[in-house]
Amino acid sequence: MARYVDGFVVPVSTVKLDAYRRLARKAGKIWKEHGALEYIECAADDVKPGKLTSFPQSVKLKDDETVVFSWIVFSSRKQRDAVNAKVMKDPRLADMMDPTAMPFDGKRMIWGGFKTLVEL
Structure with a gap:
């Protein structure tokens, strides 16, 4: 069964990684409550700058940051759109949306x- 995935790559200050983890746990619970099948957040462990492109280069990574690679799995794009609409209206997420x-x-x-192209 083909599924649909939202993918994210974001630079996170290493001193704010615990704060990011708390935000991600809260956000992940909200996404799953509204119907997401999986919610995964990963911190870079073996990610080096490349010669032409790489995860660090893609987000203009600074020395005091790490790359976080994340994805949310849905049953379809239609279901993703419905879940995301509910999530964006969820008042528990509002306090997390302030860019500052x-x-x-x-x-x-x-x-x-x-x-998805291949699922094994």
Whole structure:
């Protein structure tokens, strides 16, 4: 069964990684409560700058930051759109949406929706 995935790459200050983790736990619970199948957040462990492109280069990573790679799984794009609409209206998320209070630089975040090609 093909699913739909929202993917994210974001630079997070290493001193704010615990704050990011708290935000991600809260956000993940909200997404799952509204119907997301999976919510995954990963901190870079073996991610090096490349010669032409890389995760660090994609977000213009600074020395005091780490890359976070995340994805949310849905049953379809239609279900993703419905879930995201509910999530964006959820008042529990409102306090997390203030750009000045976020533990990351949202201007350098990369995101998009993806159709799965292979699922094993």
